[in-house]
Amino acid sequence: MVTLTSLVRVDLSYNDLSGSIPEEIGAIPRLKTLILAGNRLAGIIPLSLGTSASLRYVDLAANNLSGAIPYFQKTTSLQLLDLSANFLSGSIPASLGNVSSLNYIRLAQNNLKGSIPEALASLTNMSMLQVIGLSSNLLSGPIPSLGSLSNLSRLILGSNMLQGEDWAFLTSLTNCSQLLMLALDGNSLNGTIPSTIGNLRNLIILALSRNRFTGEIPSTLGNLSQLNQLSLDDNLLSGNIPASLGQYQRLTMLNLSVNNLDGSIPSEILNISSLSLGLDLSNNNLTGMIPPEIGKLINLGLLNVSSNKLYGEIPPELGLCVVLSSLQMEGNMLSGIIPQSLSALKAIQQMDLSENNLSGQIPEFFEDFRTIHHLNLSYNKLEGPIPTGGIFANSSNAVMLEGNMALCQRIPIFSLPICPTTSASKRKINARLLLIIAPPVIIALLSFLCVIATVMKGKTTQPSESYRETMKKVSYGDILKATNWFSLVNKISSSHTASVYIGRFEFDTDLVAIKVFHLDEQGSLHSFFTECEVLKHTRHRNLIQAITLCSTVDFENNEFKALVYEFMANGSLDMWIHSRQHQGSPRRVLSLGQRISILADVASALDYLHNQLVPPLIHCDLKPSNVLLDYDMTSRIGDFGSAKFLSSSLNSSPEGLVGASGTIGYIAPEYAMGCKISTGGDVYGFGVLLLEMLTAKRPTDKLFGNNLSLHKYVDLAFPDKINEILDPQMQNKEDEVLCNLHLQNYIIPLVEIGLMCSMESPKDRPGMRDVFAKIFAIQEAFIQTF
Template sequence: MDYNLITGNIPRTIGNLQSLVHLSFAHNKLSGQILDTIGNLVKLNSLKLDGNNISGRIPASIGRCTQLQILNLAHNSLEGNIPSEIFKISSLSEELDLSHNYLSGGVPVEVGNLIIVNKISISNNRLSGNIPSTLGQCVVLEYLDISQNNLSGKIPQFLTSLSSLQNLNLSFNNFDGEVPRGGIFYNASAVSIEGNDDLCTSIPTEGIPLCSTLADRKGKQNSSALVLRIVTPIVAVVILILSCIATIYWRKRMQANPHLQEFDEHLKKISYEDIVRSTNRFSPENLIGSGSFGVVYKGSLKLQKDQVAIKIFNLNNCGANRSFIAECEALRNVRHRNLVKIITSCSSVDSTGADFKALVFRYMPNGNLEMWLHPEDLEHGERHILTLSQRINIGLDVAFALDYLHNQCASPLIHCDIKSSNILLDLDMVAHVTDFGLARFLLSASNAYKDSSRSLACLKGSIGYIPPEYGMSEEISTKGDVYSFGVLLLQMITGRSPTDEKFSDGASLHEFVRRAFPDNICEVVDPTMLQDDSNAPEVMKNCVIPMVKIGLSCSMTSPKERPDMGQVSAEIFRIKHLASHMDVR
């Protein structure tokens, strides 16, 4: 009964179905709690309740289901500790997925009982403590994702001995010490450890400091402690005097520019002169893009070894100043591998004395998705072609980013302008969502937020991607982003822009694809992404059609008919996993 709109609670009487082998209510709208009677289903092989709104604790009685091979409770609102009884179900062989919940506590040592399990995912929870040594007993484990938690300690050496392990995600935790060498750690593409600031390595690795450098840094910090105890009182007196002087000056400056105060405490600013130097005096050769509120230059800063992208706001355009404020406010509160990261900002005056505002980001050498899907007629060089595998990965990256913004931020954030030109691609073709100039936080428990600014009522996205309900009211919601994502996904699969001349007189990309789905889908998909695939019919059936189905469901006219981004990301991840087993390029 997957992928329906079933609501309400799981009835207690379900425990009477004691001969039941498979139970799946995945991707519905179920709520309430999982009752203890679920443990009466002792013959269950598969239990899938992922992608619902189920809350409460995981009942320990599930441990009585001793024939389970699959247990998937991901993408719900479950809380509390993970019952150790679950890890005593030694029959679990295919999957244990508890990701994207609010689970806390440590990982039970009983995890070592899962000696034949292939996949464990407990990511995006609030788990703490160390990785238990007993995990090393899961000798056939192929996939392990414990990212986006509060786990700490050393990365255990036994992970190098798990010969079947193909994918390991430890990112965004609090691990420290040296990264192990050997085993899966020799395959950089199979391991993700970013977001652990205290990790180091004994061999040069991009993005991770050498352990010798980290040790020297800590040693210097310790030797400086004694000096600081002596110097601090003297410096404190001097600072007190200077702060009084600075306060008087700052108050006068704030009267002239009140928005500076809001951001200076969060971002280290650079000067207008720094921007001029880094862009070679705004040289046209450094210009890499333009938009509604300004232009973007490529440049280099003294304190930044890599090139940066500098977004300069045209404050003469209506809404540009507010766009700057919205983008600062949004980006200082979010942290995710698929969101563009702000490096610094500039809020000053230019050489004429006029207000000047700019944001500095990491430069993305592969440009934006729009350039890859719809390249201009270049005079030099060949057209770049995105493979199907790359399109699935990019779609998953964007889905993960939106799931994070909608479901994992303290205050859910609506992007309001998802489109192909706002998806940047780094050197490894990893997608990063950018341009938060129209973003809005949800400040209430409701998933809809009424924009109080009538002056920005029209700025709710870009033509072709704007959800139809935005044209009838001022209410924005997370389902608006879902609609834009659906259009983006259809654009990626078909290679057609939503603003194509064919889509006039009320026609749309959604309608164009829907008419061909599924029997004639070959007529509308981009032929370039399958031209080198010898197994095209199977790939079409198992990868392309499911991706198109997601795009269509996300871009439904009614917001209530659109899925949640948590469900979307889980489904695209499943397609990616299947594509990798089929060796899809």
């Protein structure tokens, strides 16, 4: 390799490379760019990279590299160093401070320890440094003074164990006039937030959530006129919400939840017309009435004021927030009737008004809401008959009414008393029953007549419109506006082939997830067409559904392709299993019952793909991040970019072609040995997912090495010691009887299924039809008992 004297750039990113990085690579005399991100490379980082005088860009992110970061001594030209998402350990070498040319350093998502001063004390000479990304490590101690980094634009230190209440570093940051992002969330920082934070006037994102800050919110935060996101949630802050926060003109998200804030909601913060992503004031001690100025937030998507001490009536002005998709007001002392003005909230998908003192009848306008998935009106003082149409048409978990003692029903759907009837009301009920019963009968009759007519003609019927023609048409400009010009704030996730954004179209009211494909990356175009084929041929309640697609050119005449999906409000399963590793993820944890329900949903979807589709479809990348959760926690499998149909013309490649892509830890071992693609590969991935859900351990956890896998880890404990390796948040350890009941009747049978599915040999694994049947039986038994 040292003979490659003219080689300047090596880019082998996002392939399936394994093994170690050759030591000789750092000896290539003219090598400037080394990009090996997104592979399966293991071993240590070659020491030769730390002595190369020519290297400018080194990106080894998203591999399985371990060991310490090498000392950089002669790399005087290095500008970018990205070693994130590996398994690196030890401390950050102080020798990095000698690399005065560095302007981007990202070491996030590793196992780095030590205090930041030891590693960054010498970085103060690095005047070119723009980005420091050290989040999701094990760093401890205080944050050092970084004031001489005059070009610093992003300081990302979230999800570590940083401590201390000395904010001298913040005062020093006032010299960093280019600072746009300060993320200190998920640490153990304490003390009060100093007023000098208001001097960071160019900040766009300020994330201080999940720490131990006390005292009041400084009013000087209102000076940060460029802020787009402000997160102070999950601290110990007290006092009133400063009215000065109402000065923001660009803020899209304000989260002050889970603190000890008191006083009333200042009407000033309801003047922030730019708030679109959310206003969360929940889990505080706020009192008083909800100001009528709430109606000014006409672009607001999510409003959460739950678990406070608010009283008075729900302001009718709330009906002006016509794009609201989520409204949570539970756990207060609100009274009066549910205002008729809320009938304008046609985009609502989730509404929780439970545990208040609301009275009167349930408004019939709820029947007209077409997008609502979850309605909780329980534990109020509601009375009279419940509506019978729309979301009330069945007694599913979508509607919760318990705790309203004076409610009754006209049609026996819910577990409520039947309303007393007069002769006139009986006629109305019969008429409504006719409206409910007649359409299915008429449809069935018409269907039968159509079949007879078809047989008589001797030919089959054809659909009047193509799949594509029935979809909404959106342009590149529509997607550009919906994603706020592909704003980082709107980005949910990103991979080699595509990025996913949350958005809302001007002509619609629902939030959507927009997947934009990176067409300049190898494999992304194939991924787009594969997903289109899958979406065209599949229909199942536990599969993600596309709303539409966009295949066009952008404003610079470059090819552009995107898919628009339903927005899954509860994120991915990965966020719930490993919530501490996801910024902004839900604080709640999954109960045993929820885990069983999710597993049943996923198994049902796989049974459909494998056994009910012709030809069968193999997902090829089943993992928690590809299982999405709707408002009511219904699971839906997504991301079919790697999927393959078996024995079908839908494939552009021969049946069973080796080379299934996937994610390390979830890929069936036979694929690595050149075996054909089969349903057994998905069964293996499901088994790993099941064991991960019960243990909260990733298959790539640092606990597992060459001689230990997640399967072996669980198998060694099964069944007598299984309780020792379970996710401790899944069960209530205080109730020993209930805990043992869960273990014997539900957990051990589930673990046994997971172990069978993740057997090394595919012939030892069951099929998904049997797996679904067993999990469904477990789910039914759990529901009947609890």
